[in-house]
Amino acid sequence: MARAAARRTTARQAQLFDQLVALFLDEGFAHFTLDDIATRLRCSKSTLYALAENKDRLVYAVTVHFFRGATELVEADVAEAAGAEARIRTYLESVGRQLEPASARFMEDIAATPVAREVYERNTRLAADRVRVLISDGVAAGELRDVHATFVADVVATVMVRIQQRQVAERTGLADAQAYRELAGLLTHGLTA
Numbered sequence: 001m002a003r004a005a006a007r008r009t010t011a012r013q014a015q016l017f018d019q020l021v022a023l024f025l026d027e028g029f030a031h032f033t034l035d036d037i038a039t040r041l042r043c044s045k046s047t048l049y050a051l052a053e054n055k056d057r058l059v060y061a062v063t064v065h066f067f068r069g070a071t072e073l074v075e076a077d078v079a080e081a082a083g084a085e086a087r088i089r090t091y092l093e094s095v096g097r098q099l100e101p102a103s104a105r106f107m108e109d110i111a112a113t114p115v116a117r118e119v120y121e122r123n124t125r126l127a128a129d130r131v132r133v134l135i136s137d138g139v140a141a142g143e144l145r146d147v148h149a150t151f152v153a154d155v156v157a158t159v160m161v162r163i164q165q166r167q168v169a170e171r172t173g174l175a176d177a178q179a180y181r182e183l184a185g186l187l188t189h190g191l192t193a
């Protein structure tokens with residue numbers, strides 16, 4: 001996996017990754033073969049092999065590309081927010097916004113595909129830790145109630161994992177993006193009440 005991360009991408013490869021992200025978000029990826037993907041992107045299979053050595057590695061690389069871009073956008077949103085409550089709400093709502101374009105099929109494929117699920121799970125852990133830091137900072141600044149930030153972040157992580165594993169969608173009918181918005185409201189209200 002480190003090989004794919006260390007590889008520098010050209011402008012054309014970055015464009016292909018963006019096209020792959022758009023295709024996968026819209027239609028999922030489990031049902032595609034490399035031939036299907038090459039046809040849809042109007043490129044050769046050798047072009048795809050320059051991105052990754054097989055379909056699993058391509059799915060992994062595209063999933064990393066999606067979450068890396070989403071993280072940058074989320075952090076840009078958080079940087080604009082003033083105050084602890086606003087930063088936490090903005091963070092979780094922005095995560096939800098980044099997931100809005102994701103079709104149910106994409107989310108199901110992520111949950112069912114080990115290499116993609118690994119990326120989502122890692123990003124979920126990182127997101128929960130980011131929420132913990134935001135809470136700790138808010139408590140230290142006296143902007144939030146004095147709560148055990150690690151415990152609250154653990155609760156948030158549990159919900160995030162349930163969202164990622166499609167359990168929230170199955171139980172509530174909420175899309176992942178909406179579930180993140182609901183989590184943001186619940187969390188920020190509880191921290192400031």
